[in-house]
Amino acid sequence: xxxxxxxxxxxxxxxxxxxxxxxxxxxxxxxxxxxxxxxxxxxxxxxxxxxxxxxxxxxxxxxxxxxxxxxxxxxxxxxxxxxxxxxxxxxxxxxxxxxxxxxxxxxxxxxxxxxxxxxxxxxxxxxxxxxxxxxxxxxxxxxxxxxxxxxxxxxxxxxxxxxxxxxxxxxxxxxxxxxxxxxxxxxxxxxxxxxxxxxxxxxxxxxxxxxxxxxxxxxxxxxxxxxxxxxxxxxxxxxxxxxxxxxxxxxxxxxxxxxxxxxxxxxxxxxxxxxxxxxxxxxxxxxxxxxxxxxxxxxxxxxxxxxxxxxxxxxxxxxxxxxxxxxxxxxxxxxxxxxxxxxxxxxxxxxxxxxxxxxxxxxxxxxxxxxxxxxxxxxxxxxxxxxxxxxxxxxxxxxxxxxxxxxxxxxxxxxxxxxxxxxxxxxxxxxxxxxxxxxxxxxxxxxxxxxxxxxxxxxxxxxxxxxxxxxxxxx
Ligand code: AMP
Ligand code: ZN
Numbered sequence: 350x351x352x353x354x355x356x357x358x359x360x361x362x363x364x365x366x367x368x369x370x371x372x373x374x375x376x377x378x379x380x381x382x383x384x385x386x387x388x389x390x391x392x393x394x395x396x397x398x399x400x401x402x403x404x405x406x407x408x409x410x411x412x413x414x415x416x417x418x419x420x421x422x423x424x425x426x427x428x429x430x431x432x433x434x435x436x437x438x439x440x441x442x443x444x445x446x447x448x449x450x451x452x453x454x455x456x457x458x459x460x461x462x463x464x465x466x467x468x469x470x471x472x473x474x475x476x477x478x479x480x481x482x483x484x485x486x487x488x489x490x491x492x493x494x495x496x497x498x499x500x501x502x503x504x505x506x507x508x509x510x511x512x513x514x515x516x517x518x519x520x521x522x523x524x525x526x527x528x529x530x531x532x533x534x535x536x537x538x539x540x541x542x543x544x545x546x547x548x549x550x551x552x553x554x555x556x557x558x559x560x561x562x563x564x565x566x567x568x569x570x571x572x573x574x575x576x577x578x579x580x581x582x583x584x585x586x587x588x589x590x591x592x593x594x595x596x597x598x599x600x601x602x603x604x605x606x607x608x609x610x611x612x613x614x615x616x617x618x619x620x621x622x623x624x625x626x627x628x629x630x631x632x633x634x635x636x637x638x639x640x641x642x643x644x645x646x647x648x649x650x651x652x653x654x655x656x657x658x659x660x661x662x663x664x665x666x667x668x669x670x671x672x673x674x675x676x677x678x679x680x681x682x683x684x685x686x687x688x689x690x691x692x693x694x695x696x697x698x699x700x701x702x703x704x705x706x707x708x709x710x711x712x713x714x715x716x717x718x719x720x721x722x723x724x725x726x727x728x729x730x731x732x733x734x735x736x737x738x739x740x741x742x743x744x745x746x747x748x749x750x751x752x753x754x755x756x757x758x759x760x761x762x763x764x765x766x767x768x769x770x771x772x773x774x775x776x777x778x779x780x781x782x783x784x785x786x787x788x789x790x791x792x793x794x795x796x797x798x799x800x801x802x803x804x805x806x807x808x809x810x811x812x813x814x815x816x817x818x819x820x821x822x823x824x
Contacts, residue, residue: 350410352409352717353366353717354367354717355717355718356402356620356719357667358621358622359516359622360516360619362518364719365620367406367590375413375414376414376584377403377406377590378415378588378618379396379399379415379417380592380601382420384419384420384454384458385435385436386454386636387457387641387645388458389635389636390643390647390657390672391627391628391641391642393461393462393644393657394624394661395594396467397465397661398661398666398722400467401662401716401720401753402590402592403415403468405720408713409713409716413471416471416579417474418474418475418575418579419451419474419475421436421447421448421455422476430545430571436451436558436559437557437558447558448477461643464644465644465655466655466754466755467754472583476579480561483575483578484561486574486608486612487503490608495608495611502550502551502552502565503546503547503548503565504539504544504547505544505608505611507543507607509611514599516599545600547571547608548565548571549571550563550565550567550568551568573600573605576605581609581613581617587617587618589618590618591618591621592623593622595623595625597623598621598623602621624667625666625667625668625669626669627661627671628672629642629672634672652677653681655754656684657677662753663680663722663723663726664723685764687730687757687761688757688764689761689765690733691746691758692761693761694742696740700741701741704737705741708745711731712745712749716752725753726753729746729757732745732749743758779810783821785801786801786812805821
């Protein structure tokens, strides 16, 4: 299949044209959420941009199969092998079992995705569904000499690889080798500082709720093995695109590559797509900080979640994005204005095929150029302003919305409908007050009549007695 869809590949540090392993098909994997808490809008920035990537690939003609794991076991708070067990932390906080926590927050995650128009991946697999597959993969790694047992755990031996730090430049590699992650607690079972756990039987979590039998004793898997295994299970030995936030690059994705390629004996995933962070005033938004923004919170404050999607789409996925209510307000009012304008277009006449093709080409250029979503939105505005009939505009906007998912042609109508019902309700209210005032005057209760006038004035409505009767206006 011919096309020029390109994006920045973290592995090669270059913008590359996508050439999938199987012509016309894309095998795509996304690291799913750790379901011990609500997703924050930072996590959701990553999922929004990955959703746009998937939809863009479909838009330019690829047949995409997308897989996502749900991390419901094994993820420790350091992202390496130390710190607290995240699921256990959630269960303790809410006095629930780990599986109850996992079920609740998995549902909450997909509910947020629904509100943000993020499509559910074709396959969603919780890690706890795949324990036997993890065990098999670890057995093969042990057989091939890429793993070892120590102190009851199984570790991956990073010294067996020629190039473990695959995402790093030569200079970074040197720094990483010398001062390897001083923030991480020592584990004296490890032969090399960067080795990581594939299977725990001995950990400091004696109250670990989820444990399974394995050839190495009762225990649970490390975090990284789940993505390698679930990816290979559903997408086969060759993956085209793997996505995540930039914090996943090291150690998570580095370790995924180490395990998968050692297991398979050949290169595994060709393109790595990473979304930069959403930051708040105090830095990276993170669940562990506790105080974070959710979609529900934005809704409570009166924002349409889709306005947050637009907020994300207006900046490039590789740049850090700073969240502030002021910035969101600006985007939300621009969004409202845009969709209300679109709602005035008349769905009549014929689509102008030539104009349609011209603007579609511009849109494809924008998304194919390292997912330039802000440029794609500029094309939306250009269509709205263009000198062409409404039918063609609506056809283009509906088409673009297959990628942008901003409810471009439906949200405005809903807003205008709400506006008109509010007006009708208000009108009824004013008329009833005018009638009440007339009755009070007739009964010579002038105090009450004045009070009604004041009540309306407080609501921004001034009434005037004229020869034709009582009239009102907004003040
Ligand atoms: P987690 O649920 O912590 O496993 O994270 C889910 C996804 O969100 C991962 O792909 C992370 O890389 C990504 N992520 C975490 N924090 C942020 C952030 N502040 N901005 C954007 N993406 C993030
Ligand atoms: Zn992962």
